[in-house]
Amino acid sequence: MTERSTHERIVGDYYRTTSSMGSASSQASFDASVAGMRRRLGPWLNLAGKDVLDLGSGTGELCRLAMDCGARSTVGVNLSGEEIEYARKQSMATFVCQDIGSYLDACPPGSVDNIFALNILEHLDKDKLMEVLEGSLRALRPGGFLVAMVPNATSPFGGMTRYWDITHLNAFTPSSLRQLASLAGFTADLEYRECGPVAYGLKSSIRYVLWRLIRLCIRGYLLVETASDKGGIYTSDMLVRFTKPHCAIGYAGQAVDEPGDPPRGDS
Secondary structure, eight states, X not given: OOOOXXXXXXXXXXXXXXXXXXXXXXXXXXXXXXXXXXXXXXXXXXXXXOEEEEETOTTSHHHHHHHHTTOSEEEEEESOHHHHHHHHTTOSSEEEESOHHHHHHHSOTXXXXXXXXXXXXXXXOHHHHHHHHHHHHHHEEEEEEEEEEEEBTTSTTHHHHHTTSTTOOOOXXXXXXXXXXXXXXXXXXXXXXXXXXXXXXXXHHHHHHHHHHHHHHHHHHHHHHHSSOTTSOOSSEEEEEEEOOSEEEOGGGOEEEOTTSOOOOOO
């Protein structure tokens, strides 16, 4: 009998050691997590009629949101069977207990409109990370996007998020994400979003105003030390949206139409 590594033990028992003490601790906690995710993702949840894939789907918050937003189909992929069991009680989405890299390998090219990878990429080593990004690019339809939430190493408290979970292997910066996007074949125009307070009531509005003051101090410090704002994203977690080009780049830099694109003509 092969002994499991510590990483495999934690991943396999993630519901008991982690999720059950967070969003899955009660129905109220789950619903609050879904509502917070909706506020944070905002217009990136324009999913009506789309085929959506959620990598590392956890207890199913994003899958629940996608279905509520009118997605045509939603699939959540996760290695924790207990998390999947919980998620199935929260959403009519399809859940698959499988390694996300293996799932993407078997995913038909150009079969998905939008992919979400919230709090999962930091758990992957660099080789697996590239495998997942390239697999996501292949699975997306032209113009489709991948939204990821990752620990932000630019934040003064990025180390807290990087080491909050014992299975985290990486933290990221806007610069390192641009490197990954270029290597994987996504467009260069990544979109970033901070994961700070969102104003929706009195307390959250006060937090929002105070955060704006704090981030001015962080930006000022970086401008003094480095003469750069280092991307201007300072929350301990950040969101990034990768977009698949409408055409691939072929030999010698020549644009090549993707399957399903209209024929190229002279303008």
